[in-house]
Amino acid sequence: MVEKEMLLKQTRLRDHYDDVFKCMRCGWCRGLCPVQDFVNREANAPRGKIQILRALFEGDLPNISNYAIERLYFCTTCAYCLWRCPSGVKTTDMIEAARATLVNLGYVTPHAHKRILENIREVRNPFGEPREKRTDWLPTDVKLSEGASTLYWAGCMASYRVTDTAVTTAKVLEASGIEFTILGPREGECGSVLIRTGHWDTAKELAQENKKLLNDMGAKTLVTSCAGCYRTFSHDYPMKFGVDLHKELGIKILHSSQFFEHLIREGKLKPGKLKLTVTYHDPCHLGRHLGVYDAPRNVLKAIPGVTLKEIPSRNRSLASCCGAGGGFRSAFREFSIKQAARRIEEAQQAKIEALVTTCPFCVENFREGMKQIKEPAPVYDLPEFLAKSLKLNPPPQ
Numbered sequence: 001m002v003e004k005e006m007l008l009k010q011t012r013l014r015d016h017y018d019d020v021f022k023c024m025r026c027g028w029c030r031g032l033c034p035v036q037d038f039v040n041r042e043a044n045a046p047r048g049k050i051q052i053l054r055a056l057f058e059g060d061l062p063n064i065s066n067y068a069i070e071r072l073y074f075c076t077t078c079a080y081c082l083w084r085c086p087s088g089v090k091t092t093d094m095i096e097a098a099r100a101t102l103v104n105l106g107y108v109t110p111h112a113h114k115r116i117l118e119n120i121r122e123v124r125n126p127f128g129e130p131r132e133k134r135t136d137w138l139p140t141d142v143k144l145s146e147g148a149s150t151l152y153w154a155g156c157m158a159s160y161r162v163t164d165t166a167v168t169t170a171k172v173l174e175a176s177g178i179e180f181t182i183l184g185p186r187e188g189e190c191g192s193v194l195i196r197t198g199h200w201d202t203a204k205e206l207a208q209e210n211k212k213l214l215n216d217m218g219a220k221t222l223v224t225s226c227a228g229c230y231r232t233f234s235h236d237y238p239m240k241f242g243v244d245l246h247k248e249l250g251i252k253i254l255h256s257s258q259f260f261e262h263l264i265r266e267g268k269l270k271p272g273k274l275k276l277t278v279t280y281h282d283p284c285h286l287g288r289h290l291g292v293y294d295a296p297r298n299v300l301k302a303i304p305g306v307t308l309k310e311i312p313s314r315n316r317s318l319a320s321c322c323g324a325g326g327g328f329r330s331a332f333r334e335f336s337i338k339q340a341a342r343r344i345e346e347a348q349q350a351k352i353e354a355l356v357t358t359c360p361f362c363v364e365n366f367r368e369g370m371k372q373i374k375e376p377a378p379v380y381d382l383p384e385f386l387a388k389s390l391k392l393n394p395p396p397q
Contacts, residue, residue, distance in 0.1 A: 012200065013053075013101040016094040020057055022087045023050045029081035029091070034321045034342075035074060035328065038335045043071040046081035046091045053098055064107055072098050073110055076339075077196055077326030078284040083317055095326075099198030110331040113197040121202065124188035125156040126330075131185045137163040138182070142170045145179035151219035152182050153233075155226035155360070156189060162360035168387035169225045169256055175390055176268040180223075186213060192228035192285075195236050197327040203236075207243040215249050225256040225383055227285035227359035228325075235290060255286060257296040257358045257382055264302045271389040273305040278385075279352045280308060281343065281366070282319035283359035293317075296358045296382055303389045309350040320346060322357070324365035340369025344377075354378045356385050 029046040030036060036045040043052060052068050055061045061068070072095060079092045102109055119128040137159060152173060158166040173180050188210060191203035210233075214222065222245070224230050234253045238244040245251045254262075263269040280300060286292045293316050300308050314320050323329065323339030344366060347355050354377055357363060363381045370376040380388070387393075 012097040012104070013094075016090065016097050017057065019089050019094055020050055020054045022089050023047055023054070024087050025051070026086060028084060028086060032080045032084055034078060034080065034323065034339050035076060035335060038338070039074075041071075043068075044074050046075075046085075046095075049075065049095060049098075050089065050091065053094070064102065066108070069102060069107060069109060072102070073113075073197075073327065073331055075326055076284070076321045076323060076328040076336075078321035079288040080284075080321065083288050096196060096198070099196075100200045101198075103198040103200075109198060110327070112330040113199075113327055116193060116197070116327075116330060117199050117202065120189045120194065120206075125160060126189070126193050127156065127160050129160045134159050134187055135182065135184050137166045138170065139167055142174050144181045146181060147218070148179040148181040149218075149220040150178055150180040151214070151217060151222050152180050153187060153190075153222055153224040153226075153229060154182065155224055155229045157360040157364065158225055159187070162363050162381065164384050165225050165360045165363065165381040168381070168392065169223075169383040171392045172260065172269065172383055172387050172390065173223070175392060176263045178263070178268065181219075183213070183217070188213070190226075190229045190232045192226075192232040192236070193327060195232065195240065196325065200240065204241045207237045207241045211237075211243050211245060211249070214245060214251060220250060221252045221254065221259075223254050223256055223259045225358075225360065225381065227255065227283040228361060230255040231285040231289055255292060255295070255358065257286075257299055258292065260299045260382070260386060261295045261302075264299060269386075269390070271303040271386060272391055274303050274385075274389045275305040276353050277307040277309060277351065278354045278356050278380075279311050279347050279350045280315075281311070281322065281347065281355060281357040281362060282316055283357060283362050284319075284321050284325055286358055287319055288317055296356075299382060299386060300356060303386070306389075309352060311347050312349050314346050322359075322362040322365045323369075324361045329361075329365060336365060337368045337372070340365040341372040344369050344373055348373075348375075348377070352377060354380055354385075356380045356382055358382045
């Protein structure tokens with residue numbers, strides 16, 4: 001039996017109690033949600049999830065069923081609904097808090113997420129890969145500077161899966177002439193995937209662990225090429241766990257697109273000509289969640305010969321999700337890749353020759369989605385595309 005009092009004792013969900021009752025059930029979120037129509041259930045739409053939570057708060061549901069749990073996890077946390085809700089309901093924050101409550105109360109959540117949790121606890125990455133292989137991607141000809149004030153945090157996906165992102169980021173940084181370093185096998189997990197899937201206690205432990213690690217390093221600028229890492233360090237740590245790396249340690253946190261834009265403006269990077277028509281996909285963590293829209297576009301515009309065309313009607317705050325976020329890809333892989341394919345079809349309406357984004361999770365999912373497209377196009381992470389213009393010999397796709 002799930003009682004209202006039990007739920008209200010859970011601080012994470014209690015903070016959203018008023019939000020649950022602000023929902024007008026207008027249905028505006030139904031047409032915006034990128035995944036609700038896969039199984040065409042009302043409960044898969046954001047307002048349906050809110051009504052599940054409302055029923056639990058009001059005692060109308062005797063218990064939290066497996067069906068209800070699956071509905072709360074059938075979401076990429078892309079924040080499309082949050083951005084457009086006329087009532088201002090903090091839908092995405094509420095879903096993340098609901099998942100944390102389910103975990104805290106001991107309910108059975110997606111098995112794939114439990115395996116990810118175990119891997120992170122054991123080896124500090126969701127894939128279960130050895131820590132000592134975390135920097136196998138590092139090119140032998142890239143020179144690191146011990147004690148440098150700029151630290152490149154590659155992140156789990158770029159370190160183990162989309163390694164061309166890490167390789168080209170390091171090569172671009174070196175080409176700019178700045179001194180930088182990496183953490184090597186000491187680099188752990190930022191905690192983003194744990195926050196999205198409800199494992200906040202472990203994520204909080206990681207926040208404290210990373211704070212100490214970064215403090216010991218003495219770095220003053222942290223650059224990451226992962227949109228999820230960027231959101232976690234700059235937003236989730238201070239807002240959810242009271243760990244503010246900037247205020248407490250004086251660390252400036254930048255996404256690589258922001259850092260590249262700065263380097264280009266200072267004349268430290270001078271891209272060469274690339275005659276290509278491309279479009280840019282806004283990752284949810286970077287765009288809607290944090291409002292970073294211009295930096296990556298400015299980098300692309302700085303490359304001579306590149307024609308940047310926006311995806312018709314679905315760009316910037318209206319950009320549709322790639323399908324990989326919020327633990328959705330690990331729990332519902334088939335639907336995740338289908339959403340990637342749909343997003344690619346939207347992008348191809350712009351008559352492009354390549355798709356560029358700024359998140360290795362998006363890159364990985366798009367490359368899977370391209371396999372379902374009749375006329376596939378190359379998918380680049382921004383560092384890889386910039387390296388191509390700088391003639392830094394990025395690895396082939």
